[in-house]
Amino acid sequence: MTGKSLVTKEDTELPAVIQSQESAQLLTRPSGQEREPEHPLADAFDRTVHAAVARSTAGLSPMALTNAWMDWAVHLAFSPGKQAELVNKAARKTARLATHAAKCALSEGDHKPCIEPLPQDKRFSDEAWHKWPYNLMYQSFLLNQQWWHNATTGVRGVTRQHENVLEFASRQLLDIFSPSNFLWTNPEVIEKTWQEKGMNLVHGFQNYLEDLIDMTDGKMNKPSKYKVGQDVAVTPGNVVFRNRLIELIQYKPATDKVRPEPILIAPAWIMKYYILDLSPHNSLVKYLTEQGYTVFMVSWKNPDENDRNLGMDDYRQLGIMAALDAISAILPERKVHAVGYCLGGTLLSIAAAAMARDGDDRIGSMTLLAAQTDFTEAGELTLFINESELTFLEDMMWEKGYLDTNQMAGAFQILRSNDLVWSRMVHDYLIGERQELNDLMSWNMDATRMPYRMHSEYLRELFLNNDFAAGRYRVGEKPVVLSDIRVPIFAVGTQWDHVAPWHSVYKVHQLSDTEVTFLLTSGGHNAGIVSEIGHPGRFYQISTRSADDQYEDPDSWIQNTPLREGSWWPAWVAWLDERSGEPVPPPSMGATGVVLPLIDKAPGQYVLQD
Template identity: 40%
Template sequence: MADNTEAANTPAELSRALAEIASRSQQLVRNFLAREESAHHLSMVDTLRMGRLFQDLYARLMADPMQLAQRQLAFWQDYTLLMQRSTLRMMGFDIEPMIRPHEKDKRFKHESWESNLLFDFIKQSYLLTADYLHHTVKNIEGLDDKTEKKIDFYTRQFINAMSPSNFLATNPEILSKTIESRGQNLLKGLNNLLEDLERGGGALKIRMTDPDAFELGRDLALTPGKVIHQTDLAQLIQYEPATEQVYKRPILFIPPWINKYYILDLQPKNSLIKWLVERGHTVFTLSWRNPSAAFADKAFDDYLLEGPLAALDAIGQAVDAKEINLVGYCLGGTLLACALAYMAARKDHRAHSATFFTSLLDFENPGELEIFVDEDQLKSLEQQMERRGYLVGDQMARTMSSLRANDLIWSFFVNNYLRGEDPFPFDLLYWNQDSTNMPARMHAFYLRNMYLENRLREPGGVVLAGEPIDLGKVKVPAFFLSTREDHIAPWKATYQGLRLLSGKARFVLSGSGHIAGVINPPAKNKYGYWTNTRAPEDPDEWLAAAEYHPGSWWPHWLGWLNSKGGAKVAGRQVGAGQLEPIEDAPGSYVRERHD
């Protein structure tokens, strides 16, 4: 869409720009009201649930008024001291701040937050108030663990939203930019806001990166290969060899279907698939479909049968290999564990090894995602999915972003709408915004059986395609890779997966988070990782005795993977086996968008 704010420097031009904005806004309001009318019942249910949650908090607070009064008194004492210190600083005294932002907090990096007395006072007032609210809700007695986590989460969402950095009048950097540009940043920001609302059909869909900066097959997913097989749910891609000889046992990636596979094959400089191909491995990957309402009845069983199991059959036709090294990422790792248990029950020995990237097998402590999964919320979500036939990709994306709201929501809010700048073109964030839908039946099964009831860890607790799943029967060697700052699959929870499998397992912990800690090419020399040959029951004990290594964990995994690769054979050309290629990689399924 054309941007008319650059030339809006005269009154006439400004009037035209504002008239266009007003016209677009009216249409957006109509779209918003129509959408809200259809979702009114569900939003009322959510509002009532939230109200009950904080009514419970209020009742607990008032049950001990003396303790509440003591906390409030301590807060006002701190606030009075802050005003005294700020006054002394205005008089020229060198005064240490009462409270500082966390070293990783990027909201207050601009020098005016410290050099300007007014904004330093605003910043410290906010931090003191946030600290008071955090400690108040964290120290309420009588709440059950899940209720306490929910209240803490939503309180943090409120605190993050009310940061002075999010408002024009209390952000010194934005005020300065507004004066310098004579308000052009706000006009441009308003256009950005309207454009994001239009892209979201009336719901705010904040851009994390330029959606037109990348194109699959041109900028991303460039490793040469072809689609050699497909089912209703997935395409199977085989990559061309880059070496004269390759290891006999190929690698099959099972990515999560919450996102798209090309996280493993971004640009050549950070493509894990390309890196493995260049080191003598034959690599295959599943590319999941972006399901529509037509796939509403697709079950978790179907993802098992039409995904990894169908891929194993196809690989057997494509290359001469009876054993395969399997790799699952996040939800793909959960499916991998199910596939291995299913194969063990069927005496299927094609799996030679298994690697799990940030994968939960035991969902007892799955992190903050569990606050979105209880019986009431699950029933509400099931109603939404039944109406559409699937969970909208944006809904899951917003949930994931809310876990790191300051980094993944408010930083872009300030940049796009207050600074009036376009987001930086970043491949990881482009992928992050390329979300996918999920079939209603499959997703309800996954949330209920894994997150809500944690049945996967129980022998026979989950039945797939008629086969009771018992992870204890999985005896293949396993490699677990988790990341220390993971907010989606906390490493201490993924660590418990070692104890559910019967084979020899190795656990490695990478620095950084769920994505950057995994997609960490050696050339960057970032983050580092920890190893420990022992596997004690307590993950903290594992880390305390672990050895730290600088740089990427990829070479460490490659050594393990090479030992599972078998003898060397001549490089396998795509199409040389029994399967005719269907189309070039990255294929058509990955290009399907949920919107």
């Protein structure tokens, strides 16, 4: 196979630097971290067995779970003091529940619950749960859940990850049996059934059959009223560059003059790019063009089995670097405001560090949106990151050549099962009502795949080994470090992020030796970033630290930084304005001649791939 066979007609019309970069990367790339098996046939057989098991375990390694359980069980067996403490706690919780039940039976009126749900637990917030016997049901469940938390944590000698895995697994199992999940123990469902004379259950059964048919047909999602290119991703623009991995979209100017420095946005390939170009009222791309910026967007290809050997460095070279080369052809000698979202921000950090090491100064500033550069506190996703789980996951991906959309969606649903699984099942199947999709929910259902090699390298080198933060991550023959970057950094964390917890995003302060502006906004990993002006209930905190300032820990930072109302977008644009030149006439769309022709209208073709 030659490099030429892997590029499109449009690629052959690019400057030689872009063509040679792509073909050389694919032909000379090192073999990566995966070992060569001594006995390929035996290795293939083991992988096939693991992949078959994975289909029935949602990709979770039973070996990893067994290791965690054995670690906990053996240490608990040799901890008589802990056992006695658990017996004592069980007795006291039983007495508390019995006392509360007696008070409710002997006197009328509201009685203070003997245990309150956690603030984020909304399952029992309805007034109907405070009436007998449902109050005793949910309080008994919460006391039982609390006891199991005590049982799975604080056992001396158990490794931290095994303890976290057991606590998480026990919580997930107990949530299955929550009284809110069943018809006869959920007063809200009972009331709805009485009012509708059971028709809600009929509608719920119809919803269940529809979902079952979709799953049987391999369709996770229902058709949405939000059509890409018609209702969402409608900001005018053109695809000006395409290779086997990305389309680069240049958006048309919305003002008579623009800032001389363009913006390049690299979203994560775990998501479709149009989360940043949703409906016109909440499109970050549209907002930026209206503020006088030339915006370029990377639209990633949705990989298939033919892309199984694309690695992290392919994504760097064919993604970030190819996009920068294309922008340089359109706007020569211009600095670029580079923006990376989630995994795209991690990749941008690696690319920027390599550029700084090699003397490439095309990046003028770097913005990281909910992106991690240090993975030591990467949230509950780290529960699934160990040698056993990664080996199991690699074998599952090896069979197909990619991690498919169902497995990807399932992983995130497990992390937020109350919100994304059980509450949805109650609402759809017991209440019998479908929740109307908004544009963000519709985007969330438009899932993507992950190439086998890339995902394995990402999980091993970044999540498991934390090589980038430790200075071991290599680009070419030498390692790269974030501290080589000297351009100003704007880092955004979101308050309730379960993918990139803001404490983890905040670690950019410890790794960088440049000016860092950190902003913490309300919302989660996606909704916190899509925070358009006028969105109700939004607030944020922001401060800037120079390279010479002393470090402030995140808990002190959040206490000392004033709260501001509204969207964070204007604060970011003000930061960009301060680091941009005076407005000039807008550039041409694409480059003149046939160097970078207008290939297609936005949103292009890659975003439409299933």
